[in-house]
Amino acid sequence: MMATLRLRRPSAWHLVLIPLTFILMVPLIWMLITSLETEAETRQFPPVLLPASPQWTNYPDALAAAPFVRFMANSAVVAIIVVVANLVLCSVAGYAFARLKFLGRGALFGVLMATLMVPFQVTMIPEFLIVKWFGTHVWDQLGIDHLGALVMPNLATAFGIFLLRQFFLTIPVELEEAARIDGTSRLGVLFKIVLPLSLPAMATLAALTFLDSWNSFLWPLIVINTESNMTLPLGLTTFQGSHDTKWELLMAGNVFSLLPMLLVFFAAQRYFVRSVAATGLKG
């Protein structure tokens, strides 16, 4: 009786959603299984679904095989700087596009949106040259092979500006006008009124930016050569030789790199659905 009360009534959707969920889970489950197998088991076909004796030592072995703590620290530093910079810069820019009237606002926003349609492969080389120029001329001979090169191109994103602008537009303009009459500056309105009401959008942006930065592979692959500057996705390639891949250690490393993302996701999850903006209005 209790169980039927607590469970949602089964609907036809479940027939679609449950198999879909399972399909999405398969790679993750397989990763977990492989990370506990012996090297021989990873090469068998058909694949071994239950390892004879779980190889827990794969985890310490993977950690010992490469400076994973260093990779993780690098990934974390880059991700945190990028997230904070995006929250600050995208909110300021998004607010300007949403509320300030300036010459060419529409055209500029159009150009910004158009950049979303340009694939990374197109801008990759010019981006490399620009970042390298900064590395040699502005930051004192740092070159390109450093964490700054991972951070710089991602400090603000067109997507982030767009996301926050759209959210800011939904906040009633009277709230901002009331605050201005109450003696708040434009920037004060943004930080004291608009941003506290934009927590859902800010959390969404933070989570997406974090995931993006954490998983980023191609750009770090291009700019980073030194092992001590590598991020996790790059570091994991250590197990992928040209002739031989240590699958069990690679998968153990993957599990390791997945944990922070799961934490971010669970922390920000409630903001994805909740919106608090319109509650102070009307009767």
Add this chain to the structure above:
Amino acid sequence: MAEVEYRNVTKRYPNGVVALDDFNLTVADGEFVILVGPSGCGKSTALRLLAGLDKPTSGDIRVGGTAVTKQGPGERDIAMVFQNYALYPHMSVYKNLAYGLRQRKTPKAEIDRRVREIGDILGIIELLDRKPAQLSGGQRQRVAMGRALVREPQAFLLDEPLSNLDAKLRGQVRAELKRIHQRLGITSIYVTHDQVEAMTLADRICVMNQGEIQQLGSPQEIYDRPANSFVAGFMGSPAMNLVPATISAGQVLLGGHALRPAPEGHPDVVVGIRPECLEIAPEGQPGIQVTVDFHEPLGSHALVHCLVGDESVGVTEHSRDGIVVQAGPDVSPAPGQRLTLTAEPRHIYLFDAGTGIALAEDQRERVIASRAETTQ
């Protein structure tokens, strides 16, 4: 508290719409002025310009003798109540009230004293810890007023503050507003399209249309002596009957009845008579001939909607003008019934059909005089 002055203020939007056209208005210190008019008449624009939320295209705005036109909204020491209240949803009532004072770096103890004082005046002291989402419409309205009043501003602006309340609450809050204004005496400018609010609250009413002032005066003046047919039709409930009349042999004719001598130099006139000034005459008496269209009983009285004239005076069915009579509750004429209406000459207004300007001002003076006699 201070005097507020608009000098030749014009506001033209980039799309060419002129929201305010050479607007001049002086609101005395402590006065309660209501800007009233239909949507888009420029009343809200006038308020926003004073608050500093918009900049005038030309002209000057002064508060307490100082030009504020170039100042930002925060520097003007003016408070505003918005139609949707615009309470900060993420702050408690206390913080909402204290926000403006904190922005102005008022000492904490002083903020606390003032918030509690205004909370006491408005009866919201027990709500201070709540968030706006936990308040009823009437409570939010009071918090919004409190947030404006707590700063003790030079002027208090209200933009249709009652329009989101239900009819019963609106009446209560209206009375409360009047009491608060009497107690605090803050210069207030209030925008509404509701002429009942305008009549009951204002020291002076400013009737606006299409960016221009139609008439400025005390509520009674506006009711008794409308400057033109727009003001006459807008102020008063039910609205004044405005019916095009024919002129024949030097007389203004309505429904086959000669109402009064025609004014010189105005070939087309509109007759204005308030529903409450019309009476249903006994049969056979001379008067305006009408046919009953339908009838609305309202308990204390009834409104009889009629069509002017009948076939006998050469008016065709489709071109007949409507006229409303306020009658006693026991009157219930059947549709199609013929009635004769009369009104005292002093209650009959004439307007030029082209310009809408009130004619025969001498007549209106008589109304005022007779009112003065009856009150003495």
